[in-house]
Structure formats: structure tokens, C-alpha cells
Amino acid sequence: MMARFALVPSILLCAIGFYGAMLWTVVISFTSSTITPRYEFAGLAQYVRLFTMDRWHVAYTNMFVFGALYIACSLIFGVLLAIALDQSIRGRNLLQTIFLYPIALSFIVTGLAWQWLLNPTTGLQNYVRGLGFESFAFDWLSSPDRAVYTLVIAGVWHAAGLVMAIMYAGLGSVDGEIWRAGRVDGIPRTTMYRRIILPMLKPVIIVCVVLLSMDVIKSYELVVAMTGGGPGYSTDLPAKFVVDNLFTRTNIGLASAAATLMLASIIVLLLLFGWLQKERVAR
Amino acid sequence: MIGVQIESLSRHFGALPVLRDISMEVQPGEFTVLLGPSGCGKSTLLASIAGLDDLQGGRILFDSADVSDLEPAERNIGMVFQSYALYPTMTVRQNLSFGLEVAKTSKADIQERVTWAAQLLQIEPLLDRKPSQLSGGQRQRVAIGRALVRKTNLFLFDEPLSNLDAKLRTEMRVEIKELHRRLGATFIYVTHDQVEAMTLATRIAIMQGGRIEQYATPEDVYERPASLFVASFIGAPPMNLLPATLKQTSHGVVAFTGDHTVSLKGYPFKIAPADGQPIVIGIRPENILIDGNVAPTLRAEVVVVEPLGADTLVWVDCAANRMAVRTHPKEAKGLSGSIGLSFKVENLSIFSKDSGLRL
Missing domain, CATH: 3.40.50.300 (P-loop containing nucleotide triphosphate hydrolases)
Incomplete structure (x- = not known):
């Protein structure tokens, strides 16, 4: 009994800190609050305003562009790296360490490092031009249409190692006799991976997708460190939109509305994954 | 094929x-x-x-x-x-x-x-x-x-x-x-x-x-x-194994195990046995007969009797060796104390103690 009482403070803290804050945000999103919270019901006014803002549309679309590419590329590279590790015997530990290192870095460090690398005047472009290829151009970072892809490059570099580690553990858990059976059946390795091993690891892949999706939704540091949302607001993401409006533009109502929409997006995603999992169990 | x-x-x-x-x-x-x-x-x-x-x-x-x-x-x-x-x-x-x-x-x-x-x-x-x-x-x-x-x-x-x-x-x-x-x-x-x-x-x-x-x-x-x-x-229980020593006598080849003498006359040796060679005598439990005669081949003390249904296992101690005897349930009834055992030479397996190979 005492043991349960001892948990009460932390449960309360959790309930108020997390769910209370969420509720408060949702409430605020229906008020006309600006610099400070004002409990004056304004209906959907903040949402209507949000949807008239081009900046919000860019940020919200970016989340899907960045998210889809980030998840897809991280998965592809991570899985390929894991298969490479699974195949080679020598240098396995070294390779694993090398590819795992980026996860140990914060997204801020990743963002800054890639900003230097991709900055046309200091980074890769300048270096290659220095080698004598004067016409070489790689200026995605400063191009409003393409800057979002530089976020993908940096993000994938950061996250592929994690996918690799998880998938490598999954590959290691596959019963060796399945491989032997495949050899007796004369099934080539690539076919084995494509048709048998990777389908077997679907639950592991789903875990990777969930982890990567959370990265996408909360991604803020990477944008701040790498592009600052620019050029203009072309690489804005919802999380950054919310923080900017909350703290620098002092528009609590609008920020709350955006945050509520992010929460709604997450809930939709979670429901989708729950449904996918259920499908898997049912089959 | x-x-x-x-x-x-x-x-x-x-x-x-x-x-x-x-x-x-x-x-x-x-x-x-x-x-x-x-x-x-x-x-x-x-x-x-x-x-x-x-x-x-x-x-x-x-x-x-x-x-x-x-x-x-x-x-x-x-x-x-x-x-x-x-x-x-x-x-x-x-x-x-x-x-x-x-x-x-x-x-x-x-x-x-x-x-x-x-x-x-x-x-x-x-x-x-x-x-x-x-x-x-x-x-x-x-x-x-x-x-x-x-x-x-x-x-x-x-x-x-x-x-x-x-x-x-x-x-x-x-x-x-x-x-x-x-x-x-x-x-x-x-x-x-x-x-x-x-x-x-x-x-x-x-x-x-x-x-x-x-x-x-x-x-x-x-x-x-x-x-x-x-x-x-192979076998459950496995073959009984009795360490023994081989001797050439005027009555043919015999093996000494503990106080007992086992005649191996008629055993089809693959290699001619040497006098004084240490051997192991192997005999399946079902090839041992409980012998009521006055002069059985071996004498042994009954340890336990295990009825298995179709047959019964009698565990005996013979010269510090634990042996199993498979017998008919009727025959095993009320068995205790010292009993006589016998077997036929053609049912024996003789192994060299050194190489472990059949002789």
C-alpha cells in the first residue's frame, strides 16, 4: 500500500506535466490568446488564421516531404548496411561502431556539421572548385526549392546507423536453418533477403518506422542548426513553427493551434500503426 | 536411388x-x-x-x-x-x-x-x-x-x-x-x-x-x-559390463572376474587372446538366466526388482558390479538375497580393456 502511495507524486506530476499541458494547449488553441494566455473563447479563429498562412502550409508540407524521404532513405540505407554487416565477417565491429556514431551526436551537431559541408562558400562546392572543377555547383542549401533535401541528407546520415543496428540484431535472430533450407532449395541470397528474411522482420521494420516517425514530428534542432528554417521559411517544420510563434512572435493561440494539429497528426499515425500491428496478429 | x-x-x-x-x-x-x-x-x-x-x-x-x-x-x-x-x-x-x-x-x-x-x-x-x-x-x-x-x-x-x-x-x-x-x-x-x-x-x-x-x-x-x-x-538398460582377466588353462580359455571363473570355451575370438589380458565381458540383460542350480556361473545379490509390465528388471550386485537381468515377471516374483546367474557363451561380447574393441 505504502509503495503505491510513494508513486502518487510521480503519477500526478506526469498527469499534470504531460496530459495537463496537452489539454491546456488544446484549450488555448480555441482562445484569442496572443502574448499571454487569455481565456476568451474564439472558436476556430486560430485554426482559420493558421490555414491562411503560407508559412504554415510550407511547414506542414515539409513535414511530409522530409518525413517520407527521411524514413524511406534511412530504412533503405540502414537495411542495406545491416545486410552488408550480416554478410561480412571481418571488420564487423569496427563498421558497426562507425555507422552507429552519428546517433551519439545531437541533431544540433549533425546540423552544424552538414551546414559547413553543404555551405556553397565553405564546404563541398568550394572544395571541388578548389580542385579545379570550376563549374561544379552544389548549392541545395541556399536554394529554397531544394534546401529541404539537405535536411534529408543530414537526417539520414544521422539515423541510418540506428536502423542498421536494430535491423542487424533482427537479422542475427533469424534461425540459421532457414538459410540452410534456402541453400538446399537453391534460392539466391538476394531472393532470400527479399522474399523470406525481410518479410520475417516486418515487426522490426515497424519499430524502426515508429522511431523514425517520432524523429520527424519532433525534428526542430536539425532545422535550427542547419538552415534556420531558411532560405526564407522554405525549410520550416511544424515544430519550429510552433516554437517560433510561441516564444519569438508571441502568438500563443496560433502556436497552440499548430501544436494541436501536430498532436492530431501523431494520433492518426499511432492509430494507423496500431491497425497495422493488429493486421499482422490477425494473419 | x-x-x-x-x-x-x-x-x-x-x-x-x-x-x-x-x-x-x-x-x-x-x-x-x-x-x-x-x-x-x-x-x-x-x-x-x-x-x-x-x-x-x-x-x-x-x-x-x-x-x-x-x-x-x-x-x-x-x-x-x-x-x-x-x-x-x-x-x-x-x-x-x-x-x-x-x-x-x-x-x-x-x-x-x-x-x-x-x-x-x-x-x-x-x-x-x-x-x-x-x-x-x-x-x-x-x-x-x-x-x-x-x-x-x-x-x-x-x-x-x-x-x-x-x-x-x-x-x-x-x-x-x-x-x-x-x-x-x-x-x-x-x-x-x-x-x-x-x-x-x-x-x-x-x-x-x-x-x-x-x-x-x-x-x-x-x-x-x-x-x-x-x-x-545401445540398449536400455545398456549391456552389462564385467571387467575380467583372461587365462589360458587346460580346459580352454577362462575369464576371472572377482571370485568367479567364467569359461569362454567356444567364444569366436577374432584375434587369438593373450594370457593375462585384461578384458571386459559384455552380456545383455535378457541373455542372463536366473539359475536355481547348485553350481551357477555367477552368484549375485539382488538389489531391487523393477516390474516393467511385459518383463521385469532385476538389479543385482555381482563382485562390486551392478548388473541388470531381464526376466519374466513370474520368475522375478519374491526374488531376494543371493541368486545364481548363468548365460551362454555365444551370447557374450568380449572386449579388450585397453583398446575397447571387440575381441
């Missing part, structure tokens, strides 16, 4: 030898069982025959064609694994047909083979299920089916029944024997279960420490074990 010749095969993992210079010949249509305790190399030998392991020495021939360098698929074998190794995301039908699809077999042919195998193994109602929806016995059938559709004449089984419960194991054992009879193909079967080996095999290869101790029919292995290891491995 394929005959398999194995010529001085050796295999080691690092410094650890697993197979030491193994040579054996499996006749076409034979049901050979590789039997031995864990770590004796039997599964490694099977994997070598399948081509799943690289060899460090020796050759493997199928019908006198060298297959040592061929991939498992090129050897055209069917193999059944201990863990079944079914492809978990595929249905039973896909499990059976996948290898054939990859080998670009025609659709009609695949259909025909799958139907044939499914009928033979009575798994037709299961064809559209996933392996996770099957019981252990059903999975085992599917695994056998996957080997069958390859239309081969050499089947390899790696402890296929060890994951099943006792009742199912007995059923599947009968089915595998029946399958061998119907297919007329060559079967090589690995197990650590001597009952499986005795019931299934036309010949048993008993392995120990990477060597084949004896490769003979089940009767031979049971009645005339080639070594002390075989004698103590």
Missing part, C-alpha cells in the same frame, strides 16, 4: 576436429541412421553430405560422381531440419513451391508436385495456412513435403523428430519408415535417439568423437557391438 560414398572425410572447426577421417558407403535405397551422443559429429557429417559445410579433406561421391565442390542445390537432395526451417511468412503451398519457382519449374509441374506431396503427407487441408497456424507434427510434415517436391532420390533428415512430443514422435517414426518404403529412395537420418535408430534403420552408423565406431544392421549393432562404446550406448 542414389548411393553415397564418403571417402576419408575430415572437418575441423579451428583446432577442434569434428570429423576424423570418416569413410562409409550408403547403398542405394538404404535407410542409414547416424546415431551418437551430442557433439559426436553426426550432424556435421550430414551437413557435409548436403554440402552445407566446407570440407577440409576427403571426398563425397553420389553414384561415384564427385560432388564435394557442388552447392547443396546442385546436389539435388531433399533435406528436413530439426527446427523445420519453414519460411514463416509464406503459406504451406508457397513453402512447398518456392524453391521450384526460383528454379523456374513450369507452373503445371509445380502444381502437380505440390498436389502429389500434399496427398502423400495428408496436408492438403493445410495448404493455405501459415506455419505459425500449424502444430509441431503438421510443420514437420510440411518440412518433409518441401523435401519431397524436389523429386530427388536422396533425403537427409537432421533430427527431424526431436522437437515433437513422445506420442507424436512414435507416429511420425512409423510414417517416415512407410515413406521410405513407398519412395524407395535413399534416406540418411541423424538422431540421438536409439529407439528411432533401431526401428528405422537398415544400417546404423554409431558415431563417437568424430569417428564411426560401427556401421552395421540394427541386429548386429545390438547383438555384436564392435566396441565398448557401442555396447554401453
Whole structure:
């Protein structure tokens, strides 16, 4: 009994800190609050305003562009790296360490490092031009249409190692006799991976997708460190939109509305994954 | 039908030898069982025959064609694994047909083979299920089916029944024997279960420490074990073993064990025995008679009596050796104290104590 009482403070803290804050945000999103919270019901006014803002549309679309590419590329590279590790015997530990290192870095460090690398005047472009290829151009970072892809490059570099580690553990858990059976059946390795091993690891892949999706939704540091949302607001993401409006533009109502929409997006995603999992169990 | 010749095969993992210079010949249509305790190399030998392991020495021939360098698929074998190794995301039908699809077999042919195998193994109602929806016995059938559709004449089984419960194991054992009879193909079967080996095999290869101790029919292995290891491995309870010393006397060869003298007159020695040679006398429990005569061969003290139903085991102590005597339940009734035992010389197995080999 005492043991349960001892948990009460932390449960309360959790309930108020997390769910209370969420509720408060949702409430605020229906008020006309600006610099400070004002409990004056304004209906959907903040949402209507949000949807008239081009900046919000860019940020919200970016989340899907960045998210889809980030998840897809991280998965592809991570899985390929894991298969490479699974195949080679020598240098396995070294390779694993090398590819795992980026996860140990914060997204801020990743963002800054890639900003230097991709900055046309200091980074890769300048270096290659220095080698004598004067016409070489790689200026995605400063191009409003393409800057979002530089976020993908940096993000994938950061996250592929994690996918690799998880998938490598999954590959290691596959019963060796399945491989032997495949050899007796004369099934080539690539076919084995494509048709048998990777389908077997679907639950592991789903875990990777969930982890990567959370990265996408909360991604803020990477944008701040790498592009600052620019050029203009072309690489804005919802999380950054919310923080900017909350703290620098002092528009609590609008920020709350955006945050509520992010929460709604997450809930939709979670429901989708729950449904996918259920499908898997049912089959 | 394929005959398999194995010529001085050796295999080691690092410094650890697993197979030491193994040579054996499996006749076409034979049901050979590789039997031995864990770590004796039997599964490694099977994997070598399948081509799943690289060899460090020796050759493997199928019908006198060298297959040592061929991939498992090129050897055209069917193999059944201990863990079944079914492809978990595929249905039973896909499990059976996948290898054939990859080998670009025609659709009609695949259909025909799958139907044939499914009928033979009575798994037709299961064809559209996933392996996770099957019981252990059903999975085992599917695994056998996957080997069958390859239309081969050499089947390899790696402890296929060890994951099943006792009742199912007995059923599947009968089915595998029946399958061998119907297919007329060559079967090589690995197990650590001597009952499986005795019931299934036309010949048993008993392995120990990477060597084949004896490769003979089940009767031979049971009645005339080639070594002390075989004698103590086969049979439940195993052969009784009495250490003794050999003596040449005017009445022929005799063995001294404790206070007893056992005449070995008429024993078919393979090598002429030396005087004073230390030996081990082996005798099966069912070959010992409880003897009411005044001058029995041995005298022993009854320790316990174990009724087994059809027969009864009487455990006795004879000159510090614990021995089992299998007898009729009626005869064992009320047995206690000191009893007389006797046996026929032709039922004995005599081993050299030094080499452990049959004399």
C-alpha cells in the first residue's frame, strides 16, 4: 500500500506535466490568446488564421516531404548496411561502431556539421572548385526549392546507423536453418533477403518506422542548426513553427493551434500503426 | 536411388576436429541412421553430405560422381531440419513451391508436385495456412513435403523428430519408415535417439568423437557391438559390463572376474587372446538366466526388482558390479538375497580393456 502511495507524486506530476499541458494547449488553441494566455473563447479563429498562412502550409508540407524521404532513405540505407554487416565477417565491429556514431551526436551537431559541408562558400562546392572543377555547383542549401533535401541528407546520415543496428540484431535472430533450407532449395541470397528474411522482420521494420516517425514530428534542432528554417521559411517544420510563434512572435493561440494539429497528426499515425500491428496478429 | 560414398572425410572447426577421417558407403535405397551422443559429429557429417559445410579433406561421391565442390542445390537432395526451417511468412503451398519457382519449374509441374506431396503427407487441408497456424507434427510434415517436391532420390533428415512430443514422435517414426518404403529412395537420418535408430534403420552408423565406431544392421549393432562404446550406448538398460582377466588353462580359455571363473570355451575370438589380458565381458540383460542350480556361473545379490509390465528388471550386485537381468515377471516374483546367474557363451561380447574393441 505504502509503495503505491510513494508513486502518487510521480503519477500526478506526469498527469499534470504531460496530459495537463496537452489539454491546456488544446484549450488555448480555441482562445484569442496572443502574448499571454487569455481565456476568451474564439472558436476556430486560430485554426482559420493558421490555414491562411503560407508559412504554415510550407511547414506542414515539409513535414511530409522530409518525413517520407527521411524514413524511406534511412530504412533503405540502414537495411542495406545491416545486410552488408550480416554478410561480412571481418571488420564487423569496427563498421558497426562507425555507422552507429552519428546517433551519439545531437541533431544540433549533425546540423552544424552538414551546414559547413553543404555551405556553397565553405564546404563541398568550394572544395571541388578548389580542385579545379570550376563549374561544379552544389548549392541545395541556399536554394529554397531544394534546401529541404539537405535536411534529408543530414537526417539520414544521422539515423541510418540506428536502423542498421536494430535491423542487424533482427537479422542475427533469424534461425540459421532457414538459410540452410534456402541453400538446399537453391534460392539466391538476394531472393532470400527479399522474399523470406525481410518479410520475417516486418515487426522490426515497424519499430524502426515508429522511431523514425517520432524523429520527424519532433525534428526542430536539425532545422535550427542547419538552415534556420531558411532560405526564407522554405525549410520550416511544424515544430519550429510552433516554437517560433510561441516564444519569438508571441502568438500563443496560433502556436497552440499548430501544436494541436501536430498532436492530431501523431494520433492518426499511432492509430494507423496500431491497425497495422493488429493486421499482422490477425494473419 | 542414389548411393553415397564418403571417402576419408575430415572437418575441423579451428583446432577442434569434428570429423576424423570418416569413410562409409550408403547403398542405394538404404535407410542409414547416424546415431551418437551430442557433439559426436553426426550432424556435421550430414551437413557435409548436403554440402552445407566446407570440407577440409576427403571426398563425397553420389553414384561415384564427385560432388564435394557442388552447392547443396546442385546436389539435388531433399533435406528436413530439426527446427523445420519453414519460411514463416509464406503459406504451406508457397513453402512447398518456392524453391521450384526460383528454379523456374513450369507452373503445371509445380502444381502437380505440390498436389502429389500434399496427398502423400495428408496436408492438403493445410495448404493455405501459415506455419505459425500449424502444430509441431503438421510443420514437420510440411518440412518433409518441401523435401519431397524436389523429386530427388536422396533425403537427409537432421533430427527431424526431436522437437515433437513422445506420442507424436512414435507416429511420425512409423510414417517416415512407410515413406521410405513407398519412395524407395535413399534416406540418411541423424538422431540421438536409439529407439528411432533401431526401428528405422537398415544400417546404423554409431558415431563417437568424430569417428564411426560401427556401421552395421540394427541386429548386429545390438547383438555384436564392435566396441565398448557401442555396447554401453545401445540398449536400455545398456549391456552389462564385467571387467575380467583372461587365462589360458587346460580346459580352454577362462575369464576371472572377482571370485568367479567364467569359461569362454567356444567364444569366436577374432584375434587369438593373450594370457593375462585384461578384458571386459559384455552380456545383455535378457541373455542372463536366473539359475536355481547348485553350481551357477555367477552368484549375485539382488538389489531391487523393477516390474516393467511385459518383463521385469532385476538389479543385482555381482563382485562390486551392478548388473541388470531381464526376466519374466513370474520368475522375478519374491526374488531376494543371493541368486545364481548363468548365460551362454555365444551370447557374450568380449572386449579388450585397453583398446575397447571387440575381441
